[in-house]
Amino acid sequence: SGGLGGAAMGLDDLMKRSVPGWMKAQGPEDDIVIASRIRLARNIAGVPFPAVASDEQLKHVQDVVESVSQNLETVRQADHTITYRSMAEVGQLERGQLVEKHLISPQHAQNVRNKAAAIQDDEKLSIMVNEEDHLRIQMLYPGLQLKSAFETASKIDDEFDANLQYAFSEEIGYLTACPTNVGTGMRASLMAHLPGLSVTGQMPRIISAVRQLGLTVRGIYGEGTEVVGNIFQISNQVTMGHTEEEIIEHLTNVAEQILAQERSARAGLVEANKLALEDKVWRSYGILSTARILTTTDAMGFLSTVRLGIDLGIIEHLDPRILQELMVLIRPAHLQHIMGRDLDAPERDQYRASLIRERLKQ
Numbered sequence: 001s002g003g004l005g006g007a008a009m010g011l012d013d014l015m016k017r018s019v020p021g022w023m024k025a026q027g028p029e030d031d032i033v034i035a036s037r038i039r040l041a042r043n044i045a046g047v048p049f050p051a052v053a054s055d056e057q058l059k060h061v062q063d064v065v066e067s068v069s070q071n072l073e074t075v076r077q078a079d080h081t082i083t084y085r086s087m088a089e090v091g092q093l094e095r096g097q098l099v100e101k102h103l104i105s106p107q108h109a110q111n112v113r114n115k116a117a118a119i120q121d122d123e124k125l126s127i128m129v130n131e132e133d134h135l136r137i138q139m140l141y142p143g144l145q146l147k148s149a150f151e152t153a154s155k156i157d158d159e160f161d162a163n164l165q166y167a168f169s170e171e172i173g174y175l176t177a178c179p180t181n182v183g184t185g186m187r188a189s190l191m192a193h194l195p196g197l198s199v200t201g202q203m204p205r206i207i208s209a210v211r212q213l214g215l216t217v218r219g220i221y222g223e224g225t226e227v228v229g230n231i232f233q234i235s236n237q238v239t240m241g242h243t244e245e246e247i248i249e250h251l252t253n254v255a256e257q258i259l260a261q262e263r264s265a266r267a268g269l270v271e272a273n274k275l276a277l278e279d280k281v282w283r284s285y286g287i288l289s290t291a292r293i294l295t296t297t298d299a300m301g302f303l304s305t306v307r308l309g310i311d312l313g314i315i316e317h318l319d320p321r322i323l324q325e326l327m328v329l330i331r332p333a334h335l336q337h338i339m340g341r342d343l344d345a346p347e348r349d350q351y352r353a354s355l356i357r358e359r360l361k362q
Helices: 011-018 055-069 073-077 092-100 146-163 195-199 203-212 244-290 296-311 322-329 332-339 345-361
Strands: 033-042 082-086 116-120 125-129 135-142 186-193 215-218 231-236
Touching: 011 332, 033 146, 055 082, 055 116, 055 125, 055 146, 073 146, 092 332, 125 146, 135 146, 146 186, 146 244, 186 244, 195 203, 195 244, 195 296, 203 215, 203 244, 215 244, 231 244, 244 296, 244 345, 296 322, 296 345, 322 332, 322 345, 332 345
Parallel strands: none
Antiparallel strands: 033 135, 033 186, 082 116, 116 125, 125 135, 186 231, 215 231
């Protein structure tokens, strides 16, 4: 009972269509680092920031960005295409899916007037238009690849720069709506799965150490969001007074230290009581394989433990990327898209459990 019916028949096909290309790919250190993201905040000279610009001015920004984004040489050379869409024409459910895939921010999905998004077919590149700034250029790469993500974002940025004039000051750098982004306008962030440090109670210490180094640690969807499934976002706080390369190098160095500590925490768990760890992993697997009702938070917690079990060789028959896949597919908007209708919370909990059961059978 409570199965996915017809939807489950095409689960493979659904995965292919719903899970972003970058999430299915492999990358360095991807046993811990799920993704590297570079986001550049840019504004057009002579046009007020989105919060205070007129409809006409915002429409002008949309037109300019659309025309440049359709002709990006960097995208063409890589054999990709870009789809440009006005947010007002995208249904609420689909906007929810774009948030769940980290392609647009939660605030970009609300008050959609005069907003748009340009998204590359593999979803590595997305550009938010008229969010807090006129442009937010974002690159997402699997694993620890901040440098590569920045190099591509930089090429895209240069192409926009050649076609429109940015709001830029020789003294302070790029001008942005929020003072914390002034300077490079760059946010570099890593999405990391840190169950070892969480289970051993070391995360509060790590978070405070990271903050003292000028970085910030947040939940899965960034600012103000909770941590679920032991997935954290680590990013730079300061964008001024340092070059992009320095910011990336600093974040990469800190990340490497966190990775070393996470690996050591995982080894410690095995050493301290391997049987207890195996029990916890297989119990989580058992619940996911048989549960009839699962909330997002519970599901993510069990998936995190199962993924740890896969990484430690306790579970050998599952692809580690099951965490990334399901992390997206079990979210409310994706579940409703899969089922083809609006679902209330109890129904979502039922279908989420069903989807996970079907996936584990594969």
